[in-house]
Amino acid sequence: MRANFKESTKRSVKKERTLQFTLNVIGIFMFMGILIRWWTVPFAVSNDLRIYYNPDFQMKPSECKEFLAFTLCASSVYFMLINVYFLSxxxxxxxxxxxxxxxxxNLYMMLTLLVAVTH
Structure with missing residues (x-):
């Protein structure tokens, strides 16, 4: 007895989720969370667990530029490394x-800052 199997013409169109896709999505959420910090920093929680606005915590314009530059550089390095990793x-x-x-x-900078602070 011989079975004649035909390849199914109906293929699942569902997109396969890969590790690269998952890491990219995690990176998007991670850096969006970091950027949201820009607006949530001035809010603090008091001892009686009430949320209040503290204008002393608000970033100055120069700090905002540095924060955005850091976030953009870190995100570009992250996404570049993730996508290069899966090339070959x-x-x-x-x-x-x-x-x-x-x-x-990072270890070098940590030790340099430690020496600078202790002297």
Missing amino acids: KTGRRLVCTVLVLLAVF
């Missing part, structure tokens, strides 16, 4: 190298 094996090596260099640079 060379991309994975490049991303791992960049992450190691960032970790070393």
